[in-house]
Amino acid sequence: MQTIDITLTVNDHQQIIPVKPNDTLLEVVRDYLDLTGSKEGCGEGVCGSCTVILDGHPVRACLTLALEANGSAVTTVEGLADGDTLTLLQQSFIDHGAVQCGFCTPGMLMSAKALLDEDSSPDRQKIRQALSGNICRCTGYAKIVDAVEHAARPEPGCPDCHTKETGGDHD
Amino acid sequence: MTDYTLIGKRMPRMDSRAKVMGKALYTADLKLPGMLVGKILRSPHAHAKIVGIDTSKALALPGVKAVVTGADTEGVKWGVFAYTRDQQFIQTEKVRYIGDEVAGVAAVDEETALAALDFIHVEYEVLPAVFDPMTAMTTDAEPIHAEFPNNINIHVNIDTGSVDENFKKAYYIREDTFTAPEESYFHGEPYAVAARFDYDDCLEIWMPNGGPHMKSKPLSNAFKIPLHKVKVKKITIGGAFGGRSEICPADYICALLAKKTGRPVKIVFTREENTIGTRQGHAMITTHKTGVDKEGRVLARETTCYMDGGAYSSTGPIATSVPFLSMEQAYRMESVRYNGYRIYTNKPIRGMIRVHGRGFACGLDTQLDMIAQHLGIDPVEMRLRNSRQPGEFTSTGSQVWSCAMDETIKKAAAAANWQDKFGKLPPFHGIGIGTNSVQTGFPMGIRGGSQSFVKFNEDGEATVMSGVVDNGQGNENMLVQIAAEELGLLPEDIHLVSADTETTSSDPGSYSQVSTFVGGQAVKNAAANCRQKLFDVAAKILKADPGKLTAKNRMIYVTDDPKKAVSIKKTVRVALLNFTSVNAEGGYWPRVDMKREWVSNPYGQMCEAFSFGTTIIEVKVDPDTGQVTVLNAVACQDVGKALNPLVLEGQFEGSVAMGGQGGMLTEYHDWQEGRCLNPTMLEYKVPLACDMPEITGIIVESVDPRGPYGAKEAGMSIAMSAAQAYAGAVSNAIGVYMDSFPLTPDKIVAAIREKRQAGK
Ligand code: FES
Ligand code: FES
Numbered sequence: 001m002q003t004i005d006i007t008l009t010v011n012d013h014q015q016i017i018p019v020k021p022n023d024t025l026l027e028v029v030r031d032y033l034d035l036t037g038s039k040e041g042c043g044e045g046v047c048g049s050c051t052v053i054l055d056g057h058p059v060r061a062c063l064t065l066a067l068e069a070n071g072s073a074v075t076t077v078e079g080l081a082d083g084d085t086l087t088l089l090q091q092s093f094i095d096h097g098a099v100q101c102g103f104c105t106p107g108m109l110m111s112a113k114a115l116l117d118e119d120s121s122p123d124r125q126k127i128r129q130a131l132s133g134n135i136c137r138c139t140g141y142a143k144i145v146d147a148v149e150h151a152a153r154p155e156p157g158c159p160d161c162h163t164k165e166t167g168g169d170h171d
Numbered sequence: 172m173t174d175y176t177l178i179g180k181r182m183p184r185m186d187s188r189a190k191v192m193g194k195a196l197y198t199a200d201l202k203l204p205g206m207l208v209g210k211i212l213r214s215p216h217a218h219a220k221i222v223g224i225d226t227s228k229a230l231a232l233p234g235v236k237a238v239v240t241g242a243d244t245e246g247v248k249w250g251v252f253a254y255t256r257d258q259q260f261i262q263t264e265k266v267r268y269i270g271d272e273v274a275g276v277a278a279v280d281e282e283t284a285l286a287a288l289d290f291i292h293v294e295y296e297v298l299p300a301v302f303d304p305m306t307a308m309t310t311d312a313e314p315i316h317a318e319f320p321n322n323i324n325i326h327v328n329i330d331t332g333s334v335d336e337n338f339k340k341a342y343y344i345r346e347d348t349f350t351a352p353e354e355s356y357f358h359g360e361p362y363a364v365a366a367r368f369d370y371d372d373c374l375e376i377w378m379p380n381g382g383p384h385m386k387s388k389p390l391s392n393a394f395k396i397p398l399h400k401v402k403v404k405k406i407t408i409g410g411a412f413g414g415r416s417e418i419c420p421a422d423y424i425c426a427l428l429a430k431k432t433g434r435p436v437k438i439v440f441t442r443e444e445n446t447i448g449t450r451q452g453h454a455m456i457t458t459h460k461t462g463v464d465k466e467g468r469v470l471a472r473e474t475t476c477y478m479d480g481g482a483y484s485s486t487g488p489i490a491t492s493v494p495f496l497s498m499e500q501a502y503r504m505e506s507v508r509y510n511g512y513r514i515y516t517n518k519p520i521r522g523m524i525r526v527h528g529r530g531f532a533c534g535l536d537t538q539l540d541m542i543a544q545h546l547g548i549d550p551v552e553m554r555l556r557n558s559r560q561p562g563e564f565t566s567t568g569s570q571v572w573s574c575a576m577d578e579t580i581k582k583a584a585a586a587a588n589w590q591d592k593f594g595k596l597p598p599f600h601g602i603g604i605g606t607n608s609v610q611t612g613f614p615m616g617i618r619g620g621s622q623s624f625v626k627f628n629e630d631g632e633a634t635v636m637s638g639v640v641d642n643g644q645g646n647e648n649m650l651v652q653i654a655a656e657e658l659g660l661l662p663e664d665i666h667l668v669s670a671d672t673e674t675t676s677s678d679p680g681s682y683s684q685v686s687t688f689v690g691g692q693a694v695k696n697a698a699a700n701c702r703q704k705l706f707d708v709a710a711k712i713l714k715a716d717p718g719k720l721t722a723k724n725r726m727i728y729v730t731d732d733p734k735k736a737v738s739i740k741k742t743v744r745v746a747l748l749n750f751t752s753v754n755a756e757g758g759y760w761p762r763v764d765m766k767r768e769w770v771s772n773p774y775g776q777m778c779e780a781f782s783f784g785t786t787i788i789e790v791k792v793d794p795d796t797g798q799v800t801v802l803n804a805v806a807c808q809d810v811g812k813a814l815n816p817l818v819l820e821g822q823f824e825g826s827v828a829m830g831g832q833g834g835m836l837t838e839y840h841d842w843q844e845g846r847c848l849n850p851t852m853l854e855y856k857v858p859l860a861c862d863m864p865e866i867t868g869i870i871v872e873s874v875d876p877r878g879p880y881g882a883k884e885a886g887m888s889i890a891m892s893a894a895q896a897y898a899g900a901v902s903n904a905i906g907v908y909m910d911s912f913p914l915t916p917d918k919i920v921a922a923i924r925e926k927r928q929a930g931k
C-alpha cells in the first residue's frame with residue numbers, strides 16, 4: 001500500500017512519518033515509533049488503554065487514523081516524565097497503589113492528565129466520570145481515584161500522600 | 172509482636188515505576204529481529220469431523236512463511252492430570268467448539284497472515300452438537316470425546332456419612348436450585364505469545380502465565396524435547412484471575428511456527444479471541460438441600476452441581492471441586508454429600524476463574540437467608556451460628572489452624588451498620604451479607620513446592636531468584652519486601668530474577684493463591700539461610716556470637732549492643748576475600764496430604780491455610796428499570812497477616828469490582844448454537860469507574876502459625892463473598908430471593924412484577 005508523509009509532534013519532537021492510509025495513530029506510535037507504552041486492549045474504542053493526548057484532548061488512538069492527526073501534537077505516556085523525574089500524577093499513582101498489572105495505567109494516566117489540565121481540583125465524582133472511558137480489571141478503581149484526587153491536592157490524612165507540594169504542576 | 176522493618180508496612184510497589192512510565196514490556200510489545208506475525212485458523216463449527224485440509228493456496232501467497240496443521244504435530248494430548256489428557260493443540264480428527272484450533276499461519280505482516288487464513292481450505296463433516304449439560308448427558312448423538320460416554324468428563328463424589336439420618340433429625344429442610352451462566356476474565360491485556368528457537372535449538376517463549384514452570388512442561392511434552400530446552404521467559408503480565416495458569420494452544424502453535432520458519436513469531440489475540448480461545452468460567456446448575464435444627468445450625472446438606480465443562484477437560488477435577496470446598500471451609504455442617512458433574516458440551520474451554528462457582532456460592536448463601544427468615548433469625552446471626560471455628564476440621568478432613576471468620580462477620584456488620592439497617596430500610600433498599608473461604612495452596616504433586624536462591628554481590632546488594640510470577644497482584648514486590656526484611660537490606664538493594672524457567676527452580680506459580688505462602692516462604696527461608704552465613708562472617712569481624720546479631724538498614728550489629736556494627740557490604744567483601752560463600756538456597760513444601768486426590772480420594776489435608784472473608788453490600792433498586800445502585804460496600808478478610816496493607820486493599824477493591832459489581836450485576840455470556848454472542852468489551856459489561864461504590868476494606872489478622880509472618884491468601888475470599896453479598900442485598904431490596912444469577916435488570920423487573928401479581 002502506498003504511504004503518505006504526515007507531520008506529527010510526538011512528545012515534543014516533530015517528525016515526518018510515512019503512513020498507510022489505514023494506519024491508526026496507535027499503530028504509528030507503537031509500530032513506527034516504538035512507543036509501546038500505549039496499549040491495545042480492545043481495538044474498538046471501548047477499553048481506553050490506547051488513550052493519548054492529541055492537541056490537548058484525550059483520544060482513543062485505536063480509533064484515530066494517523067492521517068487525521070497530521071500536523072498535530074501527540075503526548076503519549078512516555079512523554080509524561082521529564083527524564084527520570086516523574087510527574088506528580090505518575091508519582092501519585094505509585095504512592096497510592098493505583099497500579100496493579102499496569103496494562104490500563106498508561107491510558108488512565110492520559111485521561112487523568114487531560115482532566116487535571118482542564119480542572120486542577122476535580123471532586124471524586126468528576127474523576128470517576130472522566131475515567132469511565134478507561135477499563136481497569138484489577139483495581140476496582142478506588143486507588144486510581146485516590147491517586148488522581150491526591151495528585152492535585154495531597155490530603156493531610158492520607159497515609160499514602162508523600163508529596164510535599166500542594167497543588168503544583170501535574171504535567 | 173515482632174518489630175518488622177518492612178513487613179506490615181504500606182509499601183508502594185517497586186514494579187510500578189516502569190509501568191507509569193510506559194516502559195514495562197508486555198508480550199505484544201516485543202519486537203525480535205526478523206519476527207513474523209502468527210494467526211490461528213479456528214473452527215466455524217461447534218462439532219465436526221475434519222475430512223481434509225488443503226493449505227497449498229495459503230502457502231502460495233507471497234509473504235506467507237509457514238502453515239501448520241495437526242499433521243505437523245507429534246499428536247500429544249494435553250490435560251492437567253494424566254486422566255484428563257483430551258486436548259490436542261491443533262485438532263487432527265475433529266473440532267469440538269466454535270473456535271477450536273485447526274491451523275496456524277506465519278507471515279511477514281498481519282494482513283498477509285489474515286489473508287492466508289482465508290486460503291486454507293478445510294473440509295468438515297458437521298456432527299450434531301450439544302450446548303447444555305443436561306442435554307449432553309442424555310443425547311444419543313456421538314459423544315464429544317469417545318472415551319467419555321454420556322459426555323460426563325468428571326464426577327466428584329464426596330460423602331461424609333450420616334447425611335440421610337441427619338436430614339431425618341432436621342427441624343426444617345429446604346431444597347432450591349440456582350443457576351448462573353458463563354463469565355469471562357476480560358484481562359486488561361489480551362493474550363499474546365512470542366516464540367523463537369535459539370542457536371542451541373532451545374525454545375524461548377514469552378506469554379502471560381500463571382506460572383512459567385506450568386507452561387514449560389507441557390511444551391516440552393508436546394515437542395518431545397527435554398525440559399531444559401524450553402525457556403519460558405519473564406515478561407510483564409496484564410492480569411490472570413485464574414485464566415492463565417495452564418498451557419494455551421496458541422503457545423504451542425506459535426512455537427511450532429517459529430520452529431518451522433526458523434524465525435521468531437508473535438501471535439496477539441484479538442479481544443474476541445481472548446474470550447473464546449483462552450478459557451472462561453463454567454455455567455452451573457446447583458441444587459442445595461439443607462436441613463437445620465431449630466436454631467438454624469446445619470445438620471445435613473446435599474449439593475448436586477452440573478457444570479457446563481465446554482469441549483475439553485482443562486482443570487476439570489479442580490473446577491468441579493472448588494465451589495464445594497469453599498463452602499465446606501466457610502461453614503460447618505455436620506454431614507454433607509456432594510455430587511459434582513462436569514459435562515462436556517460443544518462450547519469453549521472452561522477453567523478456574525476468580526469467582527469460580529458464583530451461582531453455587533450465591534445459592535448457598537441465599538438459601539441460608541431463606542432459612543433464617545423462616546426461623547426468624549437475623550442473617551448475620553445465622554452465619555455466626557454456622558461459621559467455621561479455628562482448630563476444627565472441614566467435612567473432608569482439612570484441619571483449619573487459623574481462622575477469624577467470626578471476627579470478619581462482626582467487624583463487617585459493625586462497619587456496615589447492619590443492626591440499624593437490616594429489616595429497617597425503605598422500600599427497594601436492601602442489605603446483604605456473604606461469607607466465604609478460599610484455599611491457600613492445593614496439593615500440586617511434584618510442582619507443589621518452591622525453591623529460591625539468594626546471592627550477595629560484592630557491592631553488598633543481593634540477587635534473589637524465585638519461580639514466582641506476578642500477574643499484576645504484586646507478587647514481585649512481596650518477594651522483594653520479604654528478602655529485604657530478612658537480609659536487612661533496603662528494597663532497592665534487592666535484584667529480583669523471577670518467573671523464568673531457565674534460571675529459577677520449580678514453583679507452583681500463582682496457582683491456588685499460593686505465591687506468598689509457598690513462594691514467599693521459600694524466599695524467606697533462602698534469605699534467612701543467607702543471612703546466617705553473613706552472620707558467621709560478621710561475628711568474626713565483631714568478635715560476637717553469630718546467634719546474637721541483627722541485620723537492618725544495610726548494617727549488621729550486635730543485638731544487645733547496637734554500637735558494635737559492621738556494614739553488610741564490608742561483611743560480604745570480607746567473606747569473598749576469605750573464599751567463604753554468602754549464597755544460600757531455601758525452599759518450602761506445603762504440608763498437605765499428598766494422598767488426597769480430587770476424584771479418587773477427596774479426603775485429607777487440602778492445603779495448609781484457608782482465608783476467610785465477609786462482604787456486606789447495601790443497594791437501592793429502581794423498581795421500574797431494575798437498575799441497582801450500590802450505596803455502601805464493606806469488605807473484611809482474615810488474611811493471616813497483612814504483609815503490605817496498601818497492596819491488600821487493592822486486592823479487596825478489585826475483588827468487589829469483579830466478584831460483586833460485575834459478577835453479580837452485569838457479567839455473563841450469551842449464546843446461540845454454541846456461538847458466543849458477546850465476546851468483546853462492547854457487549855460484555857465489566858464495571859467502570861462510575862459504577863463502583865466507595866469501598867471500606869477491613870483487614871483481620873489471625874496470624875497463621877504456618878504462613879510466612881502469619882500470612883495466607885489475600886483477596887479471593889472477598890471476590891467470592893462480594894458476589895454473595897450483592898445477591899443477598901438485591902434479594903433483600905426487592906423482597907424476592909433470586910435464584911438465577913447475575914441479577915440483571917430484566918430479571919429484577921420480572922421478579923418485582925411477579926411478586927406484585929402474586930400479591931394481587
Ligand atoms: S484499544 Fe483503543 S479503546 Fe481499547
Ligand atoms: S491495573 Fe490491571 S487493568 Fe488496571
